[in-house]
Amino acid sequence: MKGKPFDPIPRGKRAFEEVAGAIKNTILGRVWSPGERLPSETELASQFGVSRHTIREALRTLELSGLIAIRTGVAGGPVVKDTIMASIGNLYLDAFQMEKISVEEFTGARQAIEKVILDDAFDNAGQEDIENLRRNVAKAKALVAKREIAKDVNFEFHSLLARASKNKVFVILEKTINTIHHDLRSRSPVDFKTTKAAVEAHEMLLDALISKERDKAMSILVKHIAAVRKSYH
Amino acid sequence: MKGKPFDPIPRGKRAFEEVAGAIKNTILGRVWSPGERLPSETELASQFGVSRHTIREALRTLELSGLIAIRTGVAGGPVVKDTIMASIGNLYLDAFQMEKISVEEFTGARQAIEKVILDDAFDNAGQEDIENLRRNVAKAKALVAKREIAKDVNFEFHSLLARASKNKVFVILEKTINTIHHDLRSRSPVDFKTTKAAVEAHEMLLDALISKERDKAMSILVKHIAAVRKSYH
């Protein structure tokens, strides 16, 4: 049992904002961690001293922020999650549509950002990062050998590269890039040839990284992303 | 008068999600543009054939996404806005707290990204961009001469640089960087010396840009951002 960390809220801003802020603080402060269940709506309503409707609006904002998920049913209720990156990616999609950003602009930015990430990975990647990348490529090659699509595994390669840069900002940026890439890709079917080419590029990139051939790795990366762009339609 | 672009909604997903999606499409599709007022909650409720409560939850999500703002009072109601960048910035702040991202990591990423932006600005900046940057620096120098804080003007310099890169993705990224920077800065008072140093760095950077001294500009930029980091505390 976890007690009642919530006090009745004062009325400065809108009530649901106060409630959302209070719950958010308990999540960011690790009072509850991802996976744990928050109290039900009625319970929260009584603890905060507000109506269920107010609680619902607060939970809506937290849900959209990617801090919680809500399940119906008897064992349901608000559960702490950390899908903030996906939420950021969704907002970027909105922004792209509002600003009418082209696939060319996105690809250009992606090339530049991933070059930066790769550059940092050259400086900061440890043995463990190399091993993770090796395993990823091996897994992808195994799938290709069975003529299966290795989409998720290929996404993971770039995430691992970002993690090897040792900068969590790049990890976040890479996740948003993945979200947008995933959205663009979802409009056109993924064919086997594209997957196979990507895996080959990843393998060459990893080899260049291991043998410390920076310029070679950069040129492979740029060509790889340019090839990915062509698969969008 | 603008008619009634909304049809009664079917019940597949949650009702408020359908409503939010429908309204979002009208905004992204420019049926309404920023500044225009959407119908009131009761009006929307009757058009969609749902309760006002459902409409309110839908509007909440759109508000948090930065697509609309809501004002109370007789001339109030939901107004179309485009503050998506601010929303993205806020989510990044959450992510930073969840992942415990350090100021050093943020600064490192900022240096790398702004270097990329500057590099593109060297290739793509037109005469108009140079003029805008010139005017910005002149305005900032005038404020410094009066010993005033030129915070907003200094933010604008980096935005103008992003625009000169001719890639809207960088414009968006720069806005999120500004939001985070603004949050970090808001915790410590802005002193005059920092502002003055920033303006001087901007002027040197612009000179190097005009005289096409790429390496010099890069080194000025990196030092400038490092100096900004020290002003956070």
Added chain:
DNA sequence: TCACATTTGTCCGTATGTATC
């Protein structure tokens, strides 16, 4: 300045759907 109309903010009560045990 003051009353008034409009719109959001909040509350209460009720009914229904849904997932778990």
Added chain:
DNA sequence: AGATACATACGGACAAATGTG
């Protein structure tokens, strides 16, 4: 299969904010 504990949605009511005459 049925009871239970949740979220989802509806309707009505009043308070608070805000622009208008």
